[in-house]
Every structure is written in structure tokens, then in C-alpha cells.
Amino acid sequence: MTVAQEQATDLLATLAEIESGSTLAQARETREAATAHIQGSYNALFNSNELIAEFPLADRLAIAQQIARWHADIQLGAHYAERLHALQAESPSRSRLQSALAHAERLTFKPANATAEHLQQLEAAGWTPDAIVTLSQLVAFVSFQSRLLRGYRLINGKSTLDNGTATVGAAFWNTEPKTYSGQPAPTAFTQAELGWEPWIASKPLQDFTAEQQEILARFGHTDSDYFRLLGRNLPVLEQRTLTDKGIFFTSGGLPRKDRELAAAVASKINGCIYCASVHARKAAQLSKDPDAVQRLLDTSPGDILSVGQDARWQAEIDFAAALSATPATANEKQIQSLRDLGLSDLELLDLVQSTAFFAWANRLMLTLGEPFEY
Template sequence: MTSAFNHTDLLATLAEIEPESALAQARDTRDAATEHTQGSYNALFNSNENLNDFPLHERLSLAQQIARWHGDIQLGAHYAERLNALQSDAWVSRSRQQSALAHAERLSFKPANATAEHLEELQKAGWTLNSIVTLSQLIAYVSFQSRLLRGYRLINGKPTEDNGPHSVGAAFWRTDAKTHSGKKAPKAFTQDELNWEPWIASKPLKDFNAEQQETLARFGHSDSDYFRLLARNLPVLEQRTLTDKGIFFTPGGLPRKDRELAAAVASKINGCIFCASVHARKAAQLSKNPEAVQRLLDTPPGDILSHGQEARWQAEIDFSAALSATPATANAQQIQQLRALGLSDLELLDLVQSTAFFAWANRLMLTLGEPFEK
């Protein structure tokens, strides 16, 4: 691998962020999110740890296609450049390649359409359980990365692609009465607590070594099927968890209630009932306005999520919805409106990062398992 691609901050380069700019200072304030967003990229594209059955040329080729599906010229060009520099002639079976592309297209455009049978198809095509988790992480990460890049460029006053109308309606979601295993499935968005079960086996705690178990325990992941499933690639999970904490659990900037609102908006756009339940409940608690949050959750497919909200939440919801679309349609006019409502560069950064992270989280929750009612 050439040193030209060992970026210390890839997104700063692609977003053309000047070191002394207000956006650079805001990202320095959110240094944990900045560091571990890059750390996640390094774990997926600058490392081979836990990736022996998922060669780099396959990873880069998929990332290039995902970036293109997201209408992201800069990111697509970056992955194309890396792929061309690799000059790999390694052979990949057609069924393996086609199954990965189908999984990537589904996660990119309609993650709520995923089923347990789709993961079975990947296994039949030769994907191991570990590599299915890494494949899903890669697709979801590039979806996150692309939205970060668009958001950064908008805050930074740099041009972005016109990907269509910025008014984005709520998505459809799964309404099956039962889960794959026969449990009662939620049929509507809710603030109630839900459970979640994986479609492929999570890794038993006893199969992790002592150091790995300590890492899981440090983040409170030891007893979670979801996180022990993602821990089939523990380096990526660790960087993802630290990115999450850097985005949502930092002082100042955008109020936490608004960050949680952005997560709920993204989850509505992607059709993720489980994630929406967690973050809508938190937004309702912190804002002390559960009715407004429930209004958002009750928005039917195709309708605009911001209807009936107060001015600031309306603007934030519209922006988060547009940034969550595939391809993302958030634009400079929306940034100007948010600035007119008093949002600082740090608050805008928090809004972008909170929204974008759920392009990642939703795509894992929706395609590796499903929620069920307690």
C-alpha cells in the first residue's frame, strides 16, 4: 500500500477544509469523532486485521460503487484512485461478487427491504459469517462517510452535486406481524423499548480472548447479541463505538436533544423502527416534548417529517431528512436557513455528524437482524 493513501484525515482533504477555518476548529472540538471516523476508515481500508477472507481490492471496488450510488464524486474518485494504484489481478468468483453487490445496493437504497434469506444467499456464495459482518460494516461506513463529506462541504461553502429535490418524505418500513424466528414484531414506529435479534449467530463471549473480552466489557457490549455479532470484526467495532461516543456524548454545541432528534429522523428515512425507538425516546425525554417527537414518528410513508414542528426543529428535521436520502440532497440553502436560526459551525457539525452516523447504524440494524416487542 502506498503512503499516499495513509491519510491522517481523509475527509478534511476531500472537503477542502483549511486548517484555520471555523469548520476545522469545530472538528478539533469534536476531536474524538474526527479521530475515530478516520480510525474506522483505517480499520476497513488500511489494515488487513480480521480481513484475510475479504481482500483489499474487493473492499475498494465495493466502496467505489457505493460512493457512486450516493452521488459522491469526490469519494468515488478517491476509492477509484486507490483501486487503480493497487493493480490487483486477484480472481473473485462471479457469485461472490454479485451477492456482495446485491447486498451493497440493498443497504444503500432500501435497507428496510433486507431479510434473513439475503444473509443466507451471501453464505451460499462463499461469504463467511465474519466477512458478512465486515461487508455490512463497509457498506454502512461508506454511507456514513459520504454524508459526512457532503455535510462538511456544505458547511465549508464548497460545491456539492445537485442530487434532486431536498424535500424528502418518510420511508416505508417492515410491517410483518412476526419476526423470522416467530416473535411478535413491531408494526409501527414507537417510543416504547424494543428488543433486537440477529439473523446470523453472534460470537459467544467465551470465544473471545481475555483482551477482546476486556474491550467488549469496557464499552458495555459483553451481553449484547448485536455487539457480539459486530465483534466478529472487533477492530472496526471498536473504532465505530468510539466514533459514536465522540458524536453523541460531547459537551457544548448542538443540544443533545437535537442530536437525538437527528438520529430519529435518519431512522424514519431509512425505515429503522428499532433505532428510532431508542433515539426518539431520548429526544422526547430531553426536550420534554414527547408529543412533537411522536408526531414525527407517526408520519406516514411519503409525507414530510417536519410538518407541525416549531421553526428550529422544522429546519433541522428537513436538513437531516435530506442528508439521509440516497443519494443525499441536503443543500446550501438549508445550511443558510439553519445559520439564520442561530446555529454555529459547531452546532451544524453536530447536526451533520449525528444524522450521518445513523446512515451507518440503521444499515446494520436493518440488515443483520430485526426488532421484536418485549
């Protein structure tokens, strides 16, 4: 298959066995922007060498294959293995690959344990700031992909690997009172506004071309350290931002308050105080029930996030938590419970995509920098 053919392929539809004309296919067509830019994100990471020549495709595919295996995703792992085998490239540098895999394993399983020193170790192993950003995007994106695939297969009535059915509890999070630079750090989940600072330098605005600055400005990212850091690989950032908008800023389907709730749940499971603060605040504003949202945020490590919520939010929270686990444990019974509460395939798709996107977002926020209190 040529690069042009791969770019035209809806990879996830193929791997999830989504039949043309099915209700899930129609729902994904309704969310055409998200569908297109999820594929566009894949193309930017795995069908392009723009800005990432120092991170060869063989290395990218080898790391992606391992991440998919960590997520117990058979179809996705096989896809990356097939592409790597077909490439017949030279084996990557062992020391360089080992440092990347250590970073990838941390992002996959324990992103809240990341520190500034871990990025320094990558730099010492020869990874440039640009390559570190691309590596982090790759790990986080495959984490997103694997959850989309499980969610799609569940909605579509296809088989999924049984990774256990126990209700997933809240995770631990970083409780250090100071950031790496010495600013006060939040030690508990909150609806308050927080700042965020990077552990490697954001790209200065003047180092972007006029066209690139226009892209940043279009999304309102010009003054953001976070987005100018991710702008070290602007094609991936652009596709990721458009994916975000296609998932969260669309009409119909799952109410926006429930999409924001799903983002907050994923952030609790991953231990991301910053993302949870943003999306819990939005869920509280839209639902007009800040107390219910705060109960979610106050859940202690190991405890069940859905306790004390109404029936619909209980079912959505339990499903989002299970989809956010590593490997994901979301199952057919949870999907049926949501259907019994009246959720359509479009609403289920929105719930899956809103939750899965924060497997991507949390892993970037937690491992490239940290929040601080104003």
C-alpha cells in the same frame, strides 16, 4: 502513499477541502474524538487486513467505489477508484463479488427490505459470518462517509452535486407482524423499548480472547447479541463505538436533544423502527416534549416529517431528512436557514455528524437482524 501515511491522513478533510484554521476545521478539532475515530474506522476497513484476510482489499475497494457512485459522491468514488487502480490486484471472483454487490445495493437504497434469507444467500455464495459482518460494516460506513462529505462541503461553502431540492418524506418500513424466529414484531414506530435479534449467530463470549472481552466490557457490550455479532470484526466495532461516543457524548455545540432528534429522523427515512425507538425516546426525555417527537414517529410514508414542529426543529428535521436520502439532497439553502436560526459551525457539524452516523447504524440494524416486542 504508504499505509502509515494513509493512516495519518485526515481523508475527509482532504476530500471536503477543509482549510486549516477555518471555522469548520476548528469545529472538527473541538470534536477531535469523532474526527480521529472516523479516520480510524476507515483505517480499520481499508488500511488493515486484521481479521479480514478472507475479504481481500481489492474487493473492499471495488465495492466501496460502487457504493460511493450510488451515493452520487464524485470525490469519494474517485478516491476509492484511485486506490483500487494503484493496487493492481487480481480481479475478484465474479460470483462472489456479484453477491456482495447485491447486498451492498440493498443496504444502500432499501435497507428496510432486507430479510434473513438475503444473508443465507450470501453464505451460500461463500461468505462466512465474519466476512458478512465486515461487508455490512463497509457498506454502511461508506454511506456514512458520503453524507459527512456532503455536510462538510455545505458548511464549508464548497460545491455539491445538485440531487434535487424537494423536501424528503418518510419512507416505508417493514410491517410483518412476526420476526424470522416467530417473535412479535413492531409494525409501527414507537418510543417503547424493543429487543433485537440477529439473523446470523453472534460470536459467543467465550470465543473472544480475554483482551477482546475487556474491550467489549469497556463499552458495556458483553451481553448484547448485536455487539457480539459486530464483534466478529472487533477492530472496526471498536472504532465505530468510539466514533459514536465522539459524536453524541460531547459538551457544547448542538444540544443533545437535537442530536437525538437527528438520529430519529434518519431512522424514519431509512425505516429503522429499532433505532428510532431508542433515539426518539431520548429526544423526548431531553426535550420534555414527547408529543412533538411522537408526531415525527407517526408520519406516514411519503409525508413530511417536520410538519407541526417549531421553526428550529422544522429546519433541523428537513435538513436531516435530506441528508439521509439516497443520494443525499441536503443543500446550501437549508444550511443558510439553519444559520439564520443562529446555529454555529460547531452546531452544524454536530447536526451533520449525528444524522450521518445513522446512515451507518440503521443499515446494520436493518440488514443483520430485526426488532421484536417484549
